[in-house]
Amino acid sequence: MPEAIETLVRDLALALRVRAMYAADHASAKQAFKRLFQTLQGLLDEKKEVRIGAVGGELVGEGLRSDRTNAVSASLVRLLSSRQIDLLIFQSGVTAEALGAFLDVMAIRPADLKEEGIPAILSRRGVTRIAAGQIDLSGETAAPLPADADLSAFYRGGVAIISEVIREFSAGNRAQVSLAKEIVGGIVGAVEKDLAALPLLATLRNHDDYTFTHALNVGVLTVAQAKSLALPERDLFAVGIAGLLHDLGKQRIPPEILGKPALLTDDEFAVMQMHPIYGAEAVRNVGTVPDLVTTVAFEHHLGIDFSGYPRLGRRWTLNLASRLTTIADSFDALRTNRPYRSGITIEQAFDIMRAKRGSLYDPELFDNFERLIKSLAGAGKGGGPG
Numbered sequence: 267m268p269e270a271i272e273t274l275v276r277d278l279a280l281a282l283r284v285r286a287m288y289a290a291d292h293a294s295a296k297q298a299f300k301r302l303f304q305t306l307q308g309l310l311d312e313k314k315e316v317r318i319g320a321v322g323g324e325l326v327g328e329g330l331r332s333d334r335t336n337a338v339s340a341s342l343v344r345l346l347s348s349r350q351i352d353l354l355i356f357q358s359g360v361t362a363e364a365l366g367a368f369l370d371v372m373a374i375r376p377a378d379l380k381e382e383g384i385p386a387i388l389s390r391r392g393v394t395r396i397a398a399g400q401i402d403l404s405g406e407t408a409a410p411l412p413a414d415a416d417l418s419a420f421y422r423g424g425v426a427i428i429s430e431v432i433r434e435f436s437a438g439n440r441a442q443v444s445l446a447k448e449i450v451g452g453i454v455g456a457v458e459k460d461l462a463a464l465p466l467l468a469t470l471r472n473h474d475d476y477t478f479t480h481a482l483n484v485g486v487l488t489v490a491q492a493k494s495l496a497l498p499e500r501d502l503f504a505v506g507i508a509g510l511l512h513d514l515g516k517q518r519i520p521p522e523i524l525g526k527p528a529l530l531t532d533d534e535f536a537v538m539q540m541h542p543i544y545g546a547e548a549v550r551n552v553g554t555v556p557d558l559v560t561t562v563a564f565e566h567h568l569g570i571d572f573s574g575y576p577r578l579g580r581r582w583t584l585n586l587a588s589r590l591t592t593i594a595d596s597f598d599a600l601r602t603n604r605p606y607r608s609g610i611t612i613e614q615a616f617d618i619m620r621a622k623r624g625s626l627y628d629p630e631l632f633d634n635f636e637r638l639i640k641s642l643a644g645a646g647k648g649g650g651p652g
């Protein structure tokens with residue numbers, strides 16, 4: 267129930283703000299606390315836990331709409347990030363005492379937190395069923411790499427199907443949407459099952475099927491990011507489809523430009539820069555595709571400061587999925603052997619991309635992605651550093 271989680275965000279933001287101004291026994295603080303506790307209990311009656319993440323200046327969580335213009339969400343994001351918290355988890359059975367102690371701890375000014383940090387203070391104070399801290403990937407990367415054979419078969423099958431989907435799509439056949447959904451289901455499943463499988467997926471390269479391999483890689487890498495940000499499964503799915511289909515518009519770019527074994531001339535690049543517009547046009551009216559696909563097809567080369575393309579006179583906050591896709595897209599393009607360039611190392615790819623951290627790429631999402639890929643690369647090498 268989306269309204270309930272939005273009510274929780276509002277009540278939480280209010281309770282924290284009031285608690286920062288008044289002592290816990292002040293009438294306003296008591297009232298705000300009571301409301302928050304009721305809303306939280308209502309939500310936890312229905313599900314085992316509620317997660318709220320603060321990522322890239324935005325609140326994320328199941329049923330939460332992405333909305334940076336919302337002042338309440340924005341104030342909560344600011345409060346959480348000033349205390350280095352990017353994930354809050356409330357579990358059923360949380361007591362009023364624990365919630366009160368949590369608000370007390372959150373009311374400590376960041377300057378007074380010193381080295382200890384919120385998670386340590388919460389556990390020192392015996393707060394259970396409320397967790398606050400940074401998204402931790404360490405547990406998820408500990409799993410051993412699965413057998414190569416299964417994954418590469420899944421991958422090859424995926425490339426074949428997505429190439430079919432894209433061809434059919436550009437021919438105006440919408441029936442293939444269900445195939446795309448199936449592929450993304452496979453991606454989400456694979457990522458859920460074992461994040462450590464990703465380096466393997468991302469290193470499989472295929473020159474001939476570049477566009478299709480790229481589509482699949484970007485789908486995988488956006489889902490992996492979304493998963494690392496604790497987005498709920500339904501959102502993983504939409505983000506995966508959007509990542510998978512981000513370059514749909516390339517079907518309308520002439521093959522001699524698309525596959526040119528050298529850097530493009532200015533004129534050719536101008537043609538290439540049409541692909542986000544073509545892509546958005548192609549999916550805009552397909553009812554069975556989430557709106558997010560259109561958004562990401564259009565936004566994925568804009569950059570958070572709109573320094574990319576297409577050039578526009580107006581700015582807005584790019585969708586979270588577009589920001590994730592831009593990062594995955596660049597990384598895969600740099601890592602994969604292209605007609606005009608051979609693939610480079612992970613470290614080199616990040617060195618190149620870092621120059622545009624904050625202009626093309628959302629800085630916090632960039633850092634998260636770098637952490638994610640490096641921890642996975644480390645796990646893929648058998649746990650060694652690097």
Ligand SMILES: [Fe+2]
Binds near residue numbers: 512513541566567595
């Ligand atoms: Fe693109």
Ligand SMILES: [Fe+2]
Binds near residue numbers: 480484512513595
């Ligand atoms: Fe791309």
